[in-house]
Amino acid sequence: MIFNIEPYERKIFELLQLSAEDLGVDAYVVGGYVRDRILSRKSKDIDVVCVGDGIALAKQLSTKLRPIPRLVVYSRFGTAMLKHKDLEIEFVGARKESYSKDSRKPAVEAGSLSDDQNRRDLTINALAVSLQKENFGEIIDPFDGLRDMSLKVIRTPLEPGATFSDDPLRMMRAIRFATQLDFKIDDITLEGISANKFRISIISKERITTELEKILASPKPSIGFKLLFETGLLELVFPEMHALHGVEVRKGKAHKDNLWHTLEVVDNICKHTDNIWLRWAAVFHDIAKPPTKRFADGVGWTFHGHEMLGSILVPKIFKKMRLPLDSKMKYVQKLVKLHLRPICLSREEITDSAIRRLIFDAGDDIDDLMTLCRADITSKNDYKVKKYLENYDLVAKKIVEVEEKDRIRNWEPPISGELIMKTFDIAPSRKVGDIKKAIREAILDGAIENNYEAAYGFMLDQAKGLGLEPV
Numbered sequence: 355m356i357f358n359i360e361p362y363e364r365k366i367f368e369l370l371q372l373s374a375e376d377l378g379v380d381a382y383v384v385g386g387y388v389r390d391r392i393l394s395r396k397s398k399d400i401d402v403v404c405v406g407d408g409i410a411l412a413k414q415l416s417t418k419l420r421p422i423p424r425l426v427v428y429s430r431f432g433t434a435m436l437k438h439k440d441l442e443i444e445f446v447g448a449r450k451e452s453y454s455k456d457s458r459k460p461a462v463e464a465g466s467l468s469d470d471q472n473r474r475d476l477t478i479n480a481l482a483v484s485l486q487k488e489n490f491g492e493i494i495d496p497f498d499g500l501r502d503m504s505l506k507v508i509r510t511p512l513e514p515g516a517t518f519s520d521d522p523l524r525m526m527r528a529i530r531f532a533t534q535l536d537f538k539i540d541d542i543t544l545e546g547i548s549a550n551k552f553r554i555s556i557i558s559k560e561r562i563t564t565e566l567e568k569i570l571a572s573p574k575p576s577i578g579f580k581l582l583f584e585t586g587l588l589e590l591v592f593p594e595m596h597a598l599h600g601v602e603v604r605k606g607k608a609h610k611d612n613l614w615h616t617l618e619v620v621d622n623i624c625k626h627t628d629n630i631w632l633r634w635a636a637v638f639h640d641i642a643k644p645p646t647k648r649f650a651d652g653v654g655w656t657f658h659g660h661e662m663l664g665s666i667l668v669p670k671i672f673k674k675m676r677l678p679l680d681s682k683m684k685y686v687q688k689l690v691k692l693h694l695r696p697i698c699l700s701r702e703e704i705t706d707s708a709i710r711r712l713i714f715d716a717g718d719d720i721d722d723l724m725t726l727c728r729a730d731i732t733s734k735n736d737y738k739v740k741k742y743l744e745n746y747d748l749v750a751k752k753i754v755e756v757e758e759k760d761r762i763r764n765w766e767p768p769i770s771g772e773l774i775m776k777t778f779d780i781a782p783s784r785k786v787g788d789i790k791k792a793i794r795e796a797i798l799d800g801a802i803e804n805n806y807e808a809a810y811g812f813m814l815d816q817a818k819g820l821g822l823e824p825v
Contacts, residue, residue, distance in 0.1 A: 514546020
């Protein structure tokens with residue numbers, strides 16, 4: 355083979371050759387594994403195309419591997435998959451496909467290797483490596499995918515209209531690969547995406563979001579989001595993000611383009627974290643600026659309350675995009691809601707009570723919140739950036755000091771609702787909630803110390819004002 359592979363992978367390919375010979379069929383390694391190995395990228399997924407029965411080939415190979423791997427057969431789709439060591443090997447028979455106008459589910463029939471390569475989404479994914487004895491390891495490259503890799507170009511194997519109309523998800527995949535590999539989409543392919551963008555409507559939300567998430571997981575997601583915007587796809591697949599675009603000028607005052615600002619924030623945060631949910635928080639942090647935008651004479655453009663409205667919009671958009679409606683969503687929601695708090699603190703004298711409230715509200719996510727806030731600095735003015743970062747350093751230092759002193763992170767007040775009810779022999783009621791809240795606020799404000807004795811005495815004072823006496 356003309357590219358480097360691990361010795362145990364070579365052994366698998368040799369056993370595949372023998373298995374194919376046993377069955378009298380031809381077999382090829384195709385697609386992403388070939389691409390990634392040529393680019394010296396790690397790959398744990400191997401796709402094998404058999405000109406014949408792919409399931410039979412998988413079964414034959416499984417008898418030759420040790421230990422014998424678990425084989426999963428998907429008869430309905432004519433595919434099989436086995437796991438060996440850290441590899442997942444998927445088998446399919448070579449096929450050709452034809453599509454109807456309003457569906458991405460193709461009519462499938464057996465075909466040749468050439469038919470199989472014709473149906474691939476990109477030239478760099480249409481490469482095949484022969485496993486036949488006479489030309490073992492030879493790369494079969496009918497669409498100049500090797501040249502495109504050397505030129506760092508994304509291009510469709512067939513005319514873009516045919517490729518994208520058949521399976522519109524390929525438009526998202528082209529942009530995703532351009533982002534992951536830092537390749538350029540060639541002009542004709544890019545025009546094909548713009549021309550076929552409305553076909554994306556037949557693709558499920560789940561599959562679209564999967565591609566968006568892979569773009570977001572890339573080293574520089576702005577590459578992909580800008581391509582989505584330029585081709586018109588962003589407005590169709592993520593209209594709330596597209597709505598951030600634009601600058602309005604009134605009475606000589608303009609606001610920044612919040613789409614480009616958001617993309618800067620996303621790129622900034624990606625330098626510091628692989629946490630995909632923190633990256634999603636960066637995407638969503640200003641999502642409510644369009645509906646909260648107002649112009650005030652003498653002030654200019656304002657976006658008051660965009661953090662609160664943004665936190666309300668997060669679950670709605672997550673649901674629409676088929677993102678998980680669980681703790682991950684609540685995490686993003688929390689960071690969106692709190693993302694202005696540290697910067698507000700940095701502009702004023704930092705009090706212990708304000709820091710206590712911030713730590714209490716952010717809990718274990720305080721460090722991620724500060725990471726988001728630092729990424730949110732996108733000014734072109736170096737002096738402003740330096741000043742903001744210095745202010746954040748002061749806030750971060752104060753957080754450490756207050757946390758060491760008060761241990762307020764994930765804190766529960768020393769007086770519980772059960773103790774309040776038992777002390778005054780009352781049932782669950784608004785009075786119980788009022789007393790508990792008053793204790794919590796007094797501790798956060800620093801009016802009383804964060805210990806049982808101080809809180810118990812304060813509880814008695816509060817209860818007396820409500821006409822309650824301990825029993």
